[in-house]
Amino acid sequence: MEEVPQETQVIPDFQENVLSYFPIYSSLRVNTDFTHTQLQRDIDDKISKTKQLSDDFINEIADMSPIPLLELCREFLESQTESYTKLVETKFRLQTLQTALRHAHSSVVDTRRLEDDLTLENYIQYCELTKENFADAIIADVETKIYSEQGCSTILKADSWYQYIRNCYFVLEHPEDPLPDDQVDEELAVEGGKISLKDPFSLNYFVEPLMAISCKHVFEKEHIMGEFRDSPRTKCPITGCVAELTKKDLRPDLLMQLRVRVHKAREKNKSQSRATRLQ
Amino acid sequence: MSLSLCKVRLQEERKQWRKDHPFGFYARPKKTADGTLDLTRWDAGIPGKSNSLWAEATYPVTITFSDEYPSKPPKVMFPPGFWHPNVYPSGTVCLSILNESQDWRPAITLKQIVLGIQELLTNPNPDSPAQEPAWKAFSKDRATYEKKVKEQAKKYANAT
Numbered sequence: 001m002e003e004v005p006q007e008t009q010v011i012p013d014f015q016e017n018v019l020s021y022f023p024i025y026s027s028l029r030v031n032t033d034f035t036h037t038q039l040q041r042d043i044d045d046k047i048s049k050t051k052q053l054s055d056d057f058i059n060e061i062a063d064m065s066p067i068p069l070l071e072l073c074r075e076f077l078e079s080q081t082e083s084y085t086k087l088v089e090t091k092f093r094l095q096t097l098q099t100a101l102r103h104a105h106s107s108v109v110d111t112r113r114l115e116d117d118l119t120l121e122n123y124i125q126y127c128e129l130t131k132e133n134f135a136d137a138i139i140a141d142v143e144t145k146i147y148s149e150q151g152c153s154t155i156l157k158a159d160s161w162y163q164y165i166r167n168c169y170f171v172l173e174h175p176e177d178p179l180p181d182d183q184v185d186e187e188l189a190v191e192g193g194k195i196s197l198k199d200p201f202s203l204n205y206f207v208e209p210l211m212a213i214s215c216k217h218v219f220e221k222e223h224i225m226g227e228f229r230d231s232p233r234t235k236c237p238i239t240g241c242v243a244e245l246t247k248k249d250l251r252p253d254l255l256m257q258l259r260v261r262v263h264k265a266r267e268k269n270k271s272q273s274r275a276t277r278l279q
Numbered sequence: 280m281s282l283s284l285c286k287v288r289l290q291e292e293r294k295q296w297r298k299d300h301p302f303g304f305y306a307r308p309k310k311t312a313d314g315t316l317d318l319t320r321w322d323a324g325i326p327g328k329s330n331s332l333w334a335e336a337t338y339p340v341t342i343t344f345s346d347e348y349p350s351k352p353p354k355v356m357f358p359p360g361f362w363h364p365n366v367y368p369s370g371t372v373c374l375s376i377l378n379e380s381q382d383w384r385p386a387i388t389l390k391q392i393v394l395g396i397q398e399l400l401t402n403p404n405p406d407s408p409a410q411e412p413a414w415k416a417f418s419k420d421r422a423t424y425e426k427k428v429k430e431q432a433k434k435y436a437n438a439t
Contacts, residue, residue, distance in 0.1 A: 203288055204291060223284055235384065
């Protein structure tokens with residue numbers, strides 16, 4: 001049996017030297033896998049159910065004129081908007097955490113290759129190292145992204161279904177009015193303070209309206225697509241608008257579709273009650 | 280087969296014009312030989328602005344729409360030999376909103392076209408001459424220009 005040479009074993013003064021950074025032991029298995037497939041699936045499922053329920057509800061009442069139990073409709077649509085917002089936020093948080101962990105994984109692996117395991121010999125060296133621990137770095141990363149809220153509000157702003165459900169009730173009540181406090185709609189073709197529910201090509205009511213994301217002008221799908229027959233880009237068909245459009249700039253305009261439905265139902269109701277009066 | 284966009288749009292233009300149009304103007308599709316309306320060819324009248332050289336008269340134009348309308352603009356013509364710096368000897372009007380490669384947009388309505396032409400009558404564009412005599416007179420001999428405009432106004436004077 002060999003004798004361990006005593007003079008090499010230097011015990012550091014632990015009270016004087018406090019370790020702030022801990023290198024990760026090479027024998028430790030690094031598991032940053034946080035896929036949580038089931039959780040993700042649950043959220044997506046709830047999102048699609050919320051959409052379906054709201055769409056079905058709007059479908060039921062859009063052609064009614066007047067719309068019954070308006071106050072209850074408003075409450076329902078508001079609560080649907082709120083649920084949807086919360087689900088989107090949750091999904092965003094989960095994704096942020098996953099991304100942060102994925103980033104951490106590669107940096108953990110890389111660093112571990114370069115750093116020796118902590119021993120009594122190198123303890124003092126590690127004490128002098130001022131470096132953020134991995135766990136702290138991950139938490140900081142996630143917190144800046146989530147609590148800035150910048151991320152999620154940007155996502156919601158660009159989410160066409162969110163914009164739709166959020167403004168549904170207003171449109172049910174005022175199918176021809178521009179959305180309140182919304183710069184978006186100031187750009188729309190407005191005549192006498194009303195929003196035009198007609199396609200600028202055919203001057204007929206929209207059937208399948210598409211909105212240009214750049215200038216917010218709305219066109220009937222069939223007709224604006226015709227403009228791309230000869231060229232992949234076209235000037236916006238609206239007088240005075242300088243936007244150049246491609247097919248990629250166009251999105252279905254659900255709100256406009258709803259405006260047309262509600263407006264038509266009202267017109268029908270008006271002409272019917274006029275007819276009854278005349279009888 | 281569904282109606283072409285051109286026909287659908289022109290029917291709607293006609294409906295809107297009948298419902299409401301600017302005072303003093305007229306616009307109606309021409310009748311074909313068998314008495315039906317040809318929505319692609321219209322007769323229209325542009326009144327000169329009051330208190331201008333062009334006042335008290337209504338100038339006739341024909342407006343022709345191609346199958347590609349409203350992607351392409353209609354063609355607007357005064358009678359041949361019409362006296363105006365921006366009207367070709369053939370009568371064709373030279374106006375940026377009627378030029379596909381310039382300011383034409385499918386959203387421009389018939390009402391906007393005729394109002395644009397009314398504006399052009401009193402405010403010619405000296406940068407795009409379409410005929411020699413009226414353009415020369417307009418830029419160099421205003422007295423002759425005005426005399427000719429007034430003569431033309433008499434020719435198309437409104438019935439009193």
